[in-house]
Amino acid sequence: MNAALAAASAGGRVLLVDRSLIGRGGATVMAQMTVAAALGEEEPDHWQNHLADTLKAGRGLCDAALSQLLCEEGPECIREMDTRGVGWARKNGHISQVHAPGHDRRRCVYVDFLNTGPAVSKTLRAELQRVPEIRRTGDLLVTELAVHDGICIGAHAVHTATGEAVAIAAKATIVTTGGLTRLYARNSASANMGGDGYALALRAGAELVDMEFVQFFPIGHLAPRLVGMDPIMWDPFRYKLGGRLLNAEKKEFLGEEGRYTAARDHATYAILNEVAAGRGSPHGGAWLSFQHCSEAQLRAAFGPVIDRLAKNGIDLTTQAVEVAPIAHYHMGGITVDADMRTRVPHLFAAGEAVGGANGANRLSGNAITEALVFGRRAGRRAAALAAKAPMPSIAPVTARAGRRPSMNPAAEIVQLQALMNEHAGPLRNRTGLERALGEITRLRSFDLPVPAKGLDPVWLDLHDLRNMAHVGECVIRAALERTESRGAHQREDFPETSEAWQRHQVLRLGEDKVEIAR
């Protein structure tokens, strides 16, 4: 959405396409926590401090140019959102900034209560509606990018409600489809986070980078059953109230002493180690306790959220909840330069769909900053390019009447998610990865048929299964190849970090097979 706004401001005419409703899906709307930017509202700060923390968290693998762009332009984008009325929480007349793990100072802004992502999405949606140069179209699923003579000339899509094929001609195209966390059984993803943009870019000839680095958020809600809230919600609880992460013996095992300091990758492995050692909570995670907080303290910090918890039968003053790692974000993605250009001319990418800015482990708070900053940069550059380019002509593809595979793709997707979680999740080894590779190659061994007339849910699942399997294969192949442990990629059979592996892996589509370029 920020890319569309920036492109329109730069003089572009924009078509914003979403496979469901505009600004309702994706990751931003789900974010309940914080946004990092060196505003210096709470204490003096400089974007270089933010950059230093980002690079440190990235375990030596950040693309420095992208990280710098994120940190340097972050404050401007955050202030722009403030002007647009997003409602960053304030205290004593200034924007409130809190200390999130991995930051050297109080740098993270938020919207109360647990409303950061919804407020950002809503604000951007409202902005879009004021700009006549932006046409918005939902229920339009892009199935392939259109490439002619090596140049991206738009996209082929299906109108999901009718099954009609739609060809979209564009002078410049920006992929902003987010990450791939839907590939995992335990995820905090929207239904559209199955890696569509990666699959599209790969098939269009672009490169993917760092695909093995999937961030698991350590303390995703596990039990008791909680609805109406994002499973990631315990993060803001922890930065406001501390909280104690405990094993089955009700002992802290991260050395945090009631503070919230451990980096995400470290906390994830510590929890999994406790579980493996037989010290996990009943459902296979850890206990998170706020029992040291009074009702009044909880109410002051989270107001109506406490009532939502009560509706789920949860009273934090008397009980601990169970938490466990959950797929949360993907550091890898489409390879771009600092102008968000992919290697396919006229094809850009922005947001989580981009790989490299966060290296092997993302610093908390960098995701929305990245979405805003990269979106703005991509929108401006795409508009500048479009101003000089002729409008390409694009012909609708004649549909191949492929045979419909006789499976329940909804069930196959569940199987794929279990497979990825078990073998390509936070802990990996060669045997498991090889098994997963065999399975996933089988899962994508069909041609996508044409959709039936009208809404065709089975076809949609087939489409998603194919993309998810394609992207899953990228994760698995890159994870197999990287024979070391670093950040979000932990190999049980190669537990050490290797200096020789302080480099990226780039993936391309070869002859019907994903190849790792060196």
Add this chain to the structure above:
Amino acid sequence: MLAKLKIRRGDGYERFEVPFEAGQTVLDGLRWIRVHRDPTLAIRFSCINANACKECMIQVEGKTVYACTTRLVEGEMTLEPLPNKTLIKDLVTEIAPPDERY
């Protein structure tokens, strides 16, 4: 526990029995049906259980609710698409703002 979901599909209703544990939701039940019984069942949802996307609005027992925050109960529950919106299929209706449609 067992919920009996009576789901409006086109002109008629279809019934599905859905096993569930306390705390599970109507959306959990609908997703279970698609995986275990009938993948042709059309539902619209995005964020699954966070109540962030507001896409899963349907009618349960004649009341407009979010499927993702309505709990399953033992016995029969009647599920219908929103009555005041254009029907696309099964429980899916046209809920996008008019200027965001294809």
